[in-house]
Amino acid sequence: MSSLAVRCAELVIRRSESERPSWSNGAELNEIIRHPNFTMASKSERPELLMRSARAKYESEIHYSWDHYFGEDLAPLLAGKRVMDLGCLFGGRSVAWAERYRIEHMTGIDVHPAYIEAATRFAQSRNVKADFHLAVGERLPFEAGTFHAILSFDVYEHVQSVAATLIECHRVLRPGGHLCVVFPSYWQPLEHHLSLVTRVPGLQYMFSGHTLVAAYNQILDSRGVDAAWYKRQKPELQPWERCNTINGTTLRSFRRLIKEGGWQIVKHSRPPIGSMGRTVVNRPRPWHRALAAVGRALVEIPVVNEAFLHRIVFILRRD
DSSP: OOOOHHHHHHHHGGGGBOOOTHHHHOTGGGGGGGHHHHTTTTTHHHHHHHHHHHHHHHHHHSSSSSSSHSOOOOOOTTOOOOEEEOOTTHHHHHHHHHHTTTTTEEEEESSHHHHHHHHHHHHHHHTEEEEEOOOEEEBSSSSSTTTTEEEESSSSTTTTTTHHEEEEEHHHHHHHHEEEEEOOOOTTOSSOOOTTTBOOOOOOHSSSSHHHHHHHHHHHHHHHGGGGGOOOOSSSTTTSSSTTTTTTOOOHHHHHHHEEEEEEEEEEOOOOOTTSSSHHHHHHHHHHHHHHHHHHHHTSSTTTTTHSSOOOOEEEEOO
16 A cells, blocks of 8 residues: 555545535434543533433434335334344334334344443433444344344444344344344445545545555544544454455355345345435435436446446345
């Protein structure tokens, strides 16, 4: 990795810098628990701050349900079932799903104690039957055949091993159980996970992950102490990462893992980029409609579809 490449990447990134995250606009960010307003809060103040983030996720899901990605109501699949949320974060989405789909019992996992505390408190505040656990997808702390269904939204691109996570999901599902998964392909141009500093699309097409992370670090360093709470915890790219916090999973590689794992595909939805999502609803742009129109044809073409799919969307069944 050359210093010239890093400098070029930084210049491109700075062509369209995004709004800097703050305490007021960052409630849904997983990094918000590192913000000074949270870390310096008293023990009695922290629960309400966690509930603030949980409510933000809950309201986001209520405003735009992930049913849009599947093109159908998932309630017939989930009503009265034991369900796990793989990557529950603050629990807001877990609770919204439990209420929307009339789930009998919701379980969630995530990687930080603050997320588990927030999710537990929020579920209790809504009288939702739920439990939450500190765990990773590659090692689920549940017995085989525990769940009727597993739900996962924008998490599979972050796990350290997609293969191991799929194996674990298969193990803890009952025969005939379903895995509903939504996440972006590595080649989705708006999902390079550098949005805390830039709106420039397609950076992963131009530079390596090592180069982008180095440029990202330099930009955050230039922002000073105000950016300390959302910096990478380890500056260098980790062995499992292909870019900032993402593992590089593509539609092609995910389909291969599905086949190897013995999953049955119940539904493969192909929403084109620009056709849906919270950004399209909250901040619609004229080019969204044009991009969606082009994408509807291109999402059916192998290889090309990686760039034009809004998300990788599957309902899988364990036989």
